[in-house]
Amino acid sequence: MQEKNRGLALFTLLVFLFLLGPLIIISFTSFEPGTVLKFPPEGFSWRWYENIFKVEMFLTTFKTSMFVSLLGNLLALVLGIPAAYALSRFSFKGKAALNAVFISPVLIPGIVMGFAMLKYVIIVYHLPIYAGLLVGHTVLMLPFIIRVVASSLSNFDFAIEEAALSLGAGRFATFFKVVLPNIRSGIIAAILIAFLESFNNVDISVFMTGPGVSTLPIQMLTYVENNFDPTIAALSVLLMIITAILMFIIERLMGLSYFTKR
Amino acid sequence: MALLTLDNVSVAYDNQYILKNFHLNIEKGQLISLLGPSGCGKTTTLRLIAGFLEAKDGRFLFDGKDYTRVPVNKRNFGFVFQSYALFPHLSVFDNVAFGLRLRKVDETEVKKRVQQILDVVSLGGFEKRFPKELSGGQRQRVAIARALVIQPDLLLFDEPLSNLDANLRINMRVEIRRIQQELGITTVYVSHDQEECFSISDQVAIMNKGIIEQLDDPATIFKYPKTEFIARFIGFTNFIDFAERTEQDGEIGLRVGDHHFVASKNPGTANPAGKKCAMRPDDLLVTTEEVVDQNMNQLKGSVKVSTFLGRSYQYVVETELGDFTVNQEMETPYKTGQKVNLLFPKDKMVLVD
Numbered sequence: 001m002q003e004k005n006r007g008l009a010l011f012t013l014l015v016f017l018f019l020l021g022p023l024i025i026i027s028f029t030s031f032e033p034g035t036v037l038k039f040p041p042e043g044f045s046w047r048w049y050e051n052i053f054k055v056e057m058f059l060t061t062f063k064t065s066m067f068v069s070l071l072g073n074l075l076a077l078v079l080g081i082p083a084a085y086a087l088s089r090f091s092f093k094g095k096a097a098l099n100a101v102f103i104s105p106v107l108i109p110g111i112v113m114g115f116a117m118l119k120y121v122i123i124v125y126h127l128p129i130y131a132g133l134l135v136g137h138t139v140l141m142l143p144f145i146i147r148v149v150a151s152s153l154s155n156f157d158f159a160i161e162e163a164a165l166s167l168g169a170g171r172f173a174t175f176f177k178v179v180l181p182n183i184r185s186g187i188i189a190a191i192l193i194a195f196l197e198s199f200n201n202v203d204i205s206v207f208m209t210g211p212g213v214s215t216l217p218i219q220m221l222t223y224v225e226n227n228f229d230p231t232i233a234a235l236s237v238l239l240m241i242i243t244a245i246l247m248f249i250i251e252r253l254m255g256l257s258y259f260t261k262r
Numbered sequence: 263m264a265l266l267t268l269d270n271v272s273v274a275y276d277n278q279y280i281l282k283n284f285h286l287n288i289e290k291g292q293l294i295s296l297l298g299p300s301g302c303g304k305t306t307t308l309r310l311i312a313g314f315l316e317a318k319d320g321r322f323l324f325d326g327k328d329y330t331r332v333p334v335n336k337r338n339f340g341f342v343f344q345s346y347a348l349f350p351h352l353s354v355f356d357n358v359a360f361g362l363r364l365r366k367v368d369e370t371e372v373k374k375r376v377q378q379i380l381d382v383v384s385l386g387g388f389e390k391r392f393p394k395e396l397s398g399g400q401r402q403r404v405a406i407a408r409a410l411v412i413q414p415d416l417l418l419f420d421e422p423l424s425n426l427d428a429n430l431r432i433n434m435r436v437e438i439r440r441i442q443q444e445l446g447i448t449t450v451y452v453s454h455d456q457e458e459c460f461s462i463s464d465q466v467a468i469m470n471k472g473i474i475e476q477l478d479d480p481a482t483i484f485k486y487p488k489t490e491f492i493a494r495f496i497g498f499t500n501f502i503d504f505a506e507r508t509e510q511d512g513e514i515g516l517r518v519g520d521h522h523f524v525a526s527k528n529p530g531t532a533n534p535a536g537k538k539c540a541m542r543p544d545d546l547l548v549t550t551e552e553v554v555d556q557n558m559n560q561l562k563g564s565v566k567v568s569t570f571l572g573r574s575y576q577y578v579v580e581t582e583l584g585d586f587t588v589n590q591e592m593e594t595p596y597k598t599g600q601k602v603n604l605l606f607p608k609d610k611m612v613l614v615d
Contacts, residue, residue, distance in 0.1 A: 157345055157347060159343045159344075159345050159347035160347045160348075160350075162314055162334075162341070162343070163341065163343060163347040163348075163349070163405075163408075164349070164360070165314075165334040165335050166312060166313075166334055166335070166337075166339060166340070166341040166409075167335075167360050167361035167364060167409075167412060168335050168336075168338070168361055168364045168365060168412065169335055169360075169364055170335055173364070178349055181351045182349075182350060182351055
């Protein structure tokens, strides 16, 4: 039987309010009929939701964001799955160091990463903005892919691979017929979590975007600097819904505890 | 001509030799076990035969062909793993069908052969189950069926029973022997369990530190071990290191200090270099009486420890040649410190390297 503690319950409630309060406020204000962001709203209207689709830059940058996040995701998978496989399957010199390197982008502040990318990718190699953005987001997603895929490989019995080999499967057939199907949910979770990281990213994107090319979060920042209407609130609500849906799928697939355990 | 030959094979990790100049011949249709303590190289030998490992030197011949560089997936050997290694995402049917489908066998033929082999391992009706819905024994039978259905040229077992409980182990080893004999398939079986190996094998190879110390049928090894290591491994606990060995009147004379022993000639004493005598605790006798018997060697001593074993008593007897362990059935045991005569039957003395 669990003990009841009113003080603790109140405290927990306050923490949740503190965390969720801004989101709730944003959600309310997004329905404001007037032209200025207000809380509490003075009525109810879908006006600013409609406005999202009227601002052309939102649509353009949404496409850019999707493109960069999806293609970058694909690139990160192509690089990350073999890396995760090698890190789980083989033991070799410098493995621990390599592990640390692959995880380091998670530990380094985004602003540092972004600045480093600008200085050493864009400036040195003169990459076009689009390509630079793609590289930046691939690097951003890679550690998440490696981490999540490696973690699902850690439960994989590699004798199963040998079993497939002994039954006549080649190396590639073994990987695609036996290894991949058994880490599928891990890979899907990796795709989703990396997508969210990339799609919502500001601090790296801000260095990699330039004239004419921008991502949605950057465009939202720019918009807020010049306008004070509730469009951004409405857009934020939409993004929250998308994120919530994706998180729900991840939770269903492997449980969120997957990402907090060491 | 042997079906399988390992010829002068060496395997090394980081310049540490696991097998060095290793030889092994296996005849067609036989079940041969590799037995030994962990680290003796038995699993390495098996994985080498399977093709999971590559030899550093030497050749592996199979059915007259050089298999040394043939990759695992081209060997057509069935392998049964200690952890079963079933494919968790596939049903029993698909697990067993895996190898056939890779061989592009026609689907109706696949169905027929999978059914057939599932009947052989008594798993008919389990086709739709998944590995996690099976017990350990059932999983192991699926693993065996999966390895058998491809009609392998050789069947390899890596400690297949060590994850099962004791009763199931005995049932499964009878099962494995039955299937192996029914299909007449040449089999290499690795285990560290002596009883398991002895009960199912045609030949047992006892390995130690990367070499085979003895390769014989189980009964011969049990009676006539060739080396001290094997003797200790299979339950010989008493040893006498003799200084001199002579031939006399069709028997073998042995001497250490003032003690003279005689051993009869038999396969166990045939080794001309053997001067170390090994004896099982069950073969020695303890008595307090003076014995005159041409067939016994005698040694005086005193009881150091006496333990009750249920059916018999176990004595540790202290003598000039060291301590000896003896198991003997009797009503009233000897007391600690009592002076006794130890009797060594001439025909039970085995001379080892």
